[in-house]
Amino acid sequence: MCGIFFQLTLSAAQFEKDKRIYEFLKRRGPNSSRELSFPAVDLSYHCSFSAHVLHMRGLLTLQPFQDDAGNVLMWNGEVFGGISVMPEENDTTVICQKLSSCKNSLEVLALLSAIQGPWAFVFYQKAEDYLWFGRDLFGRRSLLWKYDAEISVFTLTSVAAGISALGQSDWKEVPAVGVFKVDVKAAAQSGSVSFELFPWARNVINPSLSEMMVNSVPSGCNFEINRAGLSITSPVCPLNMSIPEKKVEVNPSSQVSGGNLEEFLISKEKTEVVNRLIGVLSEAVRRRVHSLPFVAKDNLPLSSGQASIAILFSGGIDSMILAVLADKHVPVHQPIDLLNVAFKLKEPKKQPEKKLKKQRNKSNNSETVQVSSLSSSPFDVPDRITGKAGLKELQDLNPERQWNFVEINITREELQQMRQERICHLVHPLDTVLDDSIGCAVWFAARGKGVITEEEEQKPFTSSAKVILTGIGADEQLAGYSRHRVRFSMSGHEGLIQELAMELARISSRNLGRDDRVIGDHGKEARFPYLDEEVVNYLNSLPVWEKADLSLPRGVGEKLLLRLSAKQLGLGQSAVLPKRAMQFGSRIAKMEDGHEKASDKCTRLLYD
Template sequence: MCGICCVVNLSASSQCVLQKHVREKLQNRGPHSSRDITETASRYSCLFSSHVLHMRGVLTPQPLQDDDGNTLLWNGEVFGGLPVGAEENDTKVVIQHLSLCKNPSDLLSVLSQVKGPWSFIYYSKVNQCIWFGRDFFGRRSLLWSCGSEEGSFTLTSVSSRLPDSDSSKWLEVPAVGVYRLDLKSCSQGGKLKLELYPWVYLGDEPSNDFSSEGLPSSVSLVMNNAGLQLNFPVNPMNTSIQAVDSNDEPNHTFSLTSSDDLKEFLLKSTKKQELVRSLIDVLSEAVRRRVQSLPYTDNVSPTETPKSDEAQVAILFSGGIDSMILAVLADRHIPPDKPIDLLNVAFKLQERKMNQGSKKKQHKNKNNGEHVNVSVNDITSSDQRTSNCFDVPDRITGRAGLQELKKISSSRKWNFVEINVTQEELKEMREKRICHLVHPLDTVLDDSIGCAVWFAARGTGIVSEGAEEKDHTSNAKVVLTGIGADEQLAGYSRHRVRFKNSGLEGLVKELAMELGRISSRNLGRDDRIIGDHGKEARFPYLDEDVVSFLNSLPVWEKADLSLPRGIGEKLLLRLAAVELGLGPSAVLPKRAMQFGSRIAKLENNHEKASDKCNRLVTS
């Protein structure tokens, strides 16, 4: 992973400058190598700046240039599509392919083949143009801004929120395709013109539905004249709402309430067994790609000596089904003598709010009246008074999940890192670091999730070994997250609402919308947040092969929202969890990170997630 930046000025006499606050944040993302290259022509100049986090192969400084002077800034991972050997560096592989491109069609063909997250900036010297963009899910951040001076343009992985400043209005580069900036024609006209080359499913016509909102009048965004496009590397979503074969009809005749019921149901259905095993296989391979071929010879800091007992992979871990499955599958592919860090974050409640507690009653199973997983429900006021102030719901389910993992893989060293955050530290780090990383997003939800993920990814907490507690800081450079599971498998409460109101047809539309907007809602932000620690976010549930498999299935094979919470949503994934040997965690209801970590309880309870967040505004 890298922090990449390009500053363009349509005046060779004006110097391109990378602002100090931007450079510092780029360096946080790439602690192993930093380098700048300047390209100057008669009527324009470009500054390329890249800061590398060494993840695979031989450390390769960027910007990387070929023999013809073409320059690549690559913030990505090639997990498939282009052949990359275990000891190869993928930046070198990508520029080798790009160097062979004779025209835009060739370049688009190369990018269409890449499986994995990426953002890139590529300067073609002979054509005097800059290509840039993000992968179709937007798994890597890229921002753009046009300065106050006409003809000034900047691309960067991360920037800063500056108070009362309109000189650099940052926006996330929309992940709708890749863009081409023709520097030669722009310099002649004095204005910037961006051409869009959109993502399109094979055989479809490109849509003209794209927006240039937020770009100043000195910049135009147009569809490329040649009608060229990139091919989506995933299958289109199966939108069926009626089965062709009567044997495929959704089954509403069974009642499932526990992991044992799921196991019994799975044993009775040969077709479900096949689907579950296929999901496990494709998801296991996605995890393998993301936890192997790591450079175990260096650490986050290039000056540190690596420790043999130090984890190289960490998981954002709540004990819920998404993170539990990632942990079980990571255990398959990480050397048995290597620990795995389970990062579990909790925010300390104020005394007043602790005493108020939750007035919700314990959930009971309607069928038999038995209590269901007492430890995973909202903590009552009496619980709060007698428990540790950091025993939030995700901490309790995380500890329970740890015990399940120990049963499945007792020889593995699982570092359950309890990351405890006070309100004072939250306020301090939000003002110093987090508000800049979340920018340009600015909602209450962005604040809550951004803060929770930042502290979790930092990995500074406590690990218990028997009765002893030890300070622990995770230096794992790979951080696995479960994002993408809910969006594809109907895991959110709004999916139930849509299903209740509009049936399967409405649910299919909701899931298609979820996947289509994930780049603008989550992934760029999470990449900036996690990357600030010199670590790389990896998203196995958004692996191209995983998405293609899930997209190929009708919605009723993935979820059955006529069943209760903790069962019906993400049903296929819950069946996979049972197949993998998991127990109570397989039937935990979805709990959003901001609620499970209790960060949402620290602030104004009357706020809506979509409200603008004043706490993100710097003074």
């Protein structure tokens, strides 16, 4: 992974680079930094490249990477399949060699469509004076753009600076709708930048594509879908749109529960579907935890007690399954860090013992406990409680593994400080209350700084892992959100399918660029096993009723296929925990104005 920065200057104007952006980029890539720039022969334009590398595989390869022909590549990605990259090779070198050998646009598109894994890239093709750039289908790596018309400067970067309370910002996310090409020489002659778009094949006939681009293209720039009609082939198959012949009625009082979830696995056909999902998901995790340099982000060797893999961990089904599968592929002598974040609750008022007893009797599991009244610690938020229960399940499954359950406790004062100093810039250009809550929670969790308990004693601990597995993508594909139940109750399977199709289509703009910027700020790399191309392919191939049954109660029907997989893997109570959003499970949402809507613009993301 790396932080990449590119500028195309079409004038002789002098301008000062934003030092904050440089610092953010450097934190993303702490292992090497390098800059490269050159003017055109006729001095009609100037190109500047800056890259900051987080070393993940093969030999450390400096970026920007320039080959003998003068082509320049900045590659922020990981190749997990589709093209051959040997364990001792660095994917930047391999990708640059292959791009440089492409004779035309069609070959460039064929190469990029073959790659399995996350990517954002900038490639300068010297012979033709073409600039190529873009993000993968799901937008798993951040890339932002803007154009300063006054000084004729076009900029691409992994991360930018946020908006001050007094100022404005022109930064936008490069939409993950395809690959872009700029004829640099033509731009220099016209004095303006035009983008030629090669859309993902799924978007070629999408009537909203042009509208999306109009809203995304930097002010002062133009775009057109390439006239040859070329597209980049999607690495995943279309979503199965099948609808069951018989209408299913919602039955919230169904007798199906966590206690008899195994009854579904009596069916041979259902068991085969479950085992196939476990197989592709296990392989996705394996690809993401193998071939790692056993060094920390500061390039010092990891000791035997330090982990190279961490998981954003709530004890919910998504993170529990990732932990169980990681356990199968990470050598047993290496620890795995479980990162569990909690925001400090207000001190609970003391209540009469009779009332407390009544509440305890009313609560049969940790999900329904009234945390505000029964907590022994102001950090015993719901995700902390389920996280500790999940830790116990993992310890029972593999007592030989050292599971580092990292309790990351955040006060209001620290939240406010770090939001102003760092997080507001990383979340930008997203700006809603939800972006603030999720961005802050993920930033603190990924930092991995907290305490672990050893022999009943809490000790300070900071995770050494450079790779962080996150469960994003499970809810979007397996109907895990409450809005899926609402849509199902209103429009049945047809409406649910439409909702799921929309979820994957917008995941790049709603989540993944932001999460990449936030996690990358710690010199760590986010990896998303549920969005592995083979996992998405398999889930897309299944009819919706195989993945979820929203006629069943909450905690069972949503993500039913994943819950059955959890049972098959030996998990217990965590297999039937209802979905709980991170902002509520960590209690960050309780720290702010309770009357805010998630979609409201968040003034806290403005910096002073």
